[in-house]
Amino acid sequence: GAGVSQSPRYKVAKRGQDVALRCDPISGHVSLFWYQQALGQGPEFLTYFQNEAQLDKSGLPSDRFFAERPEGSVSTLKIQRTQQEDSAVYLCASSLVSSGSPDTQYFGPGTRLTVL
Amino acid sequence: GNSVTQMEGPVTLSEEAFLTINCTYTATGYPSLFWYVQYPGEGLQLLLKATKADDKGSNKGFEATYRKETTSFHLEKGSVQVSDSAVYFCALSGSYSSASKIIFGSGTRLSIRP
Numbered sequence: 386g387a388g389v390s391q392s393p394r395y396k397v398a399k400r401g402q403d404v405a406l407r408c409d410p411i412s413g414h415v416s417l418f419w420y421q422q423a424l425g426q427g428p429e430f431l432t433y434f435q436n437e438a439q440l441d442k443s444g445l446p447s448d449r450f451f452a453e454r455p456e457g458s459v460s461t462l463k464i465q466r467t468q469q470e471d472s473a474v475y476l477c478a479s480s481l482v483s484s485g486s487p488d489t490q491y492f493g494p495g496t497r498l499t500v501l
Numbered sequence: 502g503n504s505v506t507q508m509e510g511p512v513t514l515s516e517e518a519f520l521t522i523n524c525t526y527t528a529t530g531y532p533s534l535f536w537y538v539q540y541p542g543e544g545l546q547l548l549l550k551a552t553k554a555d556d557k558g559s560n561k562g563f564e565a566t567y568r569k570e571t572t573s574f575h576l577e578k579g580s581v582q583v584s585d586s587a588v589y590f591c592a593l594s595g596s597y598s599s600a601s602k603i604i605f606g607s608g609t610r611l612s613i614r615p
Contacts, residue, residue, distance in 0.1 A: 418602060425608075426607055427592075428590075428603075429605070430603065433601075444602070476545065489547055490547075490603060491547075493544060494544040495544060
């Protein structure tokens with residue numbers, strides 16, 4: 386079966402441009418997460434959706450970052466007026482929520498964003 | 502807040518050597534603990550997990566035991582192979598929700614010499 390897919394895989398933006406990163410989760414997965422991974426670091430949480438509801442956006446670094454999942458499936462992470470410090474790999478993960486212990490998250494390949 | 506501290510790399514070993522990558526955590530309650538692996542050019546993959554104290558997670562010859570008394574989750578393998586070369590991340594997720602964010606360590610790069 387298909388895993389989590391992300392597009393584009395690579396994005397180069399000039400400082401000040403807006404970008405949109407797409408995530409297609411595993412079909413039927415209720416939960417969707419976005420993470421940011423700087424070079425040489427572990428991923429850091431950005432935001433979390435359960436279906437179309439954004440339940441936690443505590444990790445978004447500024448109001449330039451915005452995420453949506455309008456129909457509870459595909460999600461888009463938008464970064465407005467990109468800055469050089471936004472350069473990172475953006476990872477999407479999905480999980481099938483269970484009623485028990487924290488569920489396994491399946492990660493996509495990531496989008497590598499470079500801001501010049 | 503919750504955090505994970507893992508052994509800094511890079512770690513370089515010869516094939517068939519014994520591997521230990523140390524990981525300790527700080528968390529309230531009873532988190533689940535994970536090891537994720539990132540092979541060159543690939544995405545993050547779950548290697549193993551443990552959801553309660555004294556549980557042992559295992560996969561592909563790797564093992565880690567959830568030690569609440571020492572707040573540790575060290576990764577071990579008895580005989581490493583060149584194909585184990587990758588970056589390994591220790592991680593935890595929250596105690597009380599069924600779907601919650603993962604907090605990752607900074608990663609340990611492992612290189613295995615033939």
